[in-house]
Amino acid sequence: MTGNRVFIFDTTLRDGEQSPGCSMTVHEKLGMARKLADLGVDIMEAGFPIASEGDFEAVRAVAAEHPDIKVAALCRATKLDIERAADALKGAKKARIHTFIATSDIHLQYKLKKSRQQVLEEAVKAVQLARQYCDDVEFSAEDATRTDADYLEQISVAVVDAGATTVNLPDTVGWSVPHEYAALIGRMVKSFGDRAILSVHCHDDLGLAVANSIAAVQAGARQIECTVNGIGERAGNCSLEEIVAAFAVRKDQLPFETGINLKELYPASQLLSSLITFGPQPNKAIVGENAFAHEAGIHQDGYLKHRATYEIIPPESVGVPEGRLVLGKHSGRHALNDRCADLGYQLTREQLDEVYHRFIALADRKKGVRNDEISGIIRQVIANAAAAD
Numbered sequence: 438m439t440g441n442r443v444f445i446f447d448t449t450l451r452d453g454e455q456s457p458g459c460s461m462t463v464h465e466k467l468g469m470a471r472k473l474a475d476l477g478v479d480i481m482e483a484g485f486p487i488a489s490e491g492d493f494e495a496v497r498a499v500a501a502e503h504p505d506i507k508v509a510a511l512c513r514a515t516k517l518d519i520e521r522a523a524d525a526l527k528g529a530k531k532a533r534i535h536t537f538i539a540t541s542d543i544h545l546q547y548k549l550k551k552s553r554q555q556v557l558e559e560a561v562k563a564v565q566l567a568r569q570y571c572d573d574v575e576f577s578a579e580d581a582t583r584t585d586a587d588y589l590e591q592i593s594v595a596v597v598d599a600g601a602t603t604v605n606l607p608d609t610v611g612w613s614v615p616h617e618y619a620a621l622i623g624r625m626v627k628s629f630g631d632r633a634i635l636s637v638h639c640h641d642d643l644g645l646a647v648a649n650s651i652a653a654v655q656a657g658a659r660q661i662e663c664t665v666n667g668i669g670e671r672a673g674n675c676s677l678e679e680i681v682a683a684f685a686v687r688k689d690q691l692p693f694e695t696g697i698n699l700k701e702l703y704p705a706s707q708l709l710s711s712l713i714t715f716g717p718q719p720n721k722a723i724v725g726e727n728a729f730a731h732e733a734g735i736h737q738d739g740y741l742k743h744r745a746t747y748e749i750i751p752p753e754s755v756g757v758p759e760g761r762l763v764l765g766k767h768s769g770r771h772a773l774n775d776r777c778a779d780l781g782y783q784l785t786r787e788q789l790d791e792v793y794h795r796f797i798a799l800a801d802r803k804k805g806v807r808n809d810e811i812s813g814i815i816r817q818v819i820a821n822a823a824a825a826d
């Protein structure tokens with residue numbers, strides 16, 4: 438184990454990007470990768486190179502631009518996939534090949550039509566091949582939480598023996614509950630100890646992805662796979678902002694360290710929202726528009742007397758701009774430009790002019806303009822500019 442340091446493996450650009458409404462161009466992925474670097478993630482999973490030319494290029498370009506950050510490429514446990522991932526990572530200074538195969542009986546029977554023995558052998562062969570290209574190899578047992586635990590242990594130990602440096606046990610369908618997941622992770626940590634890092638990757642189908650990831654870390658996992666705004670397949674993945682904020686705010690209960698710069702959480706969330714087709718829901722913890730809004734009279738009264746009565750996290754500590762609720766028609770271009778930067782946007786002069794005109798038109802009709810309204814204007818202006826190019 439690595440003490441209490443937990444590695445943050447960001448998969449916004451892969452698991453997040455592959456979900457509906459979230460696809461990004463290589464250029465957009467590069468923009469988001471810069472923000473992930475500001476955030477201080479330990480590993481960026483930039484794509485699934487065999488899936489498309491775009492994914493291949495994204496992995497290559499992100500690795501070229503970020504030599505000091507580990508960049509991962511996903512591949513199935515096949516020769517072709519692994520070689521394509523290795524090719525995309527060829528110039529990378531810090532590379533990881535992330536290979537996976539499903540291990541649950543339901544996937545073996547209906548999807549892969551393979552026996553447990555066959556899958557075990559393919560997993561070992563895949564890791565051995567990946568190790569020929571890269572010293573850092575992660576193996577994921579897809580649908581681990583619905584896999585027979587004895588078989589999961591057998592395959593986990595076998596891939597570590599074959600050279601896997603990280604073993605990821607995903608809750609692929611968001612099936613597990615915290616105490617159950619913790620027991621599974623604890624058993625595997627015991628089984629291969631310090632020989633590999635145990636990673637968790639939780640989906641949010643029952644709204645338990647963050648809780649399950651925390652339980653797993655308490656049981657000995659030291660890598661969390663997560664995404665900005667919790668985007669990802671179906672109900673999404675473990676939300677990066679929620680889990681790192683939980684570690685920061687509840688250190689008394691969760692004495693774990695990450696390398697995340699909390700002040701970049703809100704700008705990262707805003708930038709992602711501008712690149713994909715939706716933002717976080719208003720009541721989303723940490724980054725939602727209402728996460729720090731106090732509406733009820735009793736709450737406002739308590740808050741004004743002492744912030745901590747109703748606020749457990751200072752909004753500025755997670756990068757929420759001060760006074761974010763109101764910019765009005767008397768706000769100048771300069772203040773608006775600062776707010777755009779706080780929201781994660783770098784605008785050209787022409788774009789800022791256009792945003793300013795639309796902002797003033799809206800502010801004329803309303804008492805104050807909220808951040809989500811400003812972000813909406815910016816997104817429209819950026820989209821119009823792209824369409825005109």
Ligand code: KIV
Nearest residue numbers: 537577579580607609
């Ligand atoms: O959810 C999952 O199992 C995955 C793996 C490919 C890691 O995304």
Ligand code: ZN
Nearest residue numbers: 452609638670
């Ligand atoms: Zn996933």
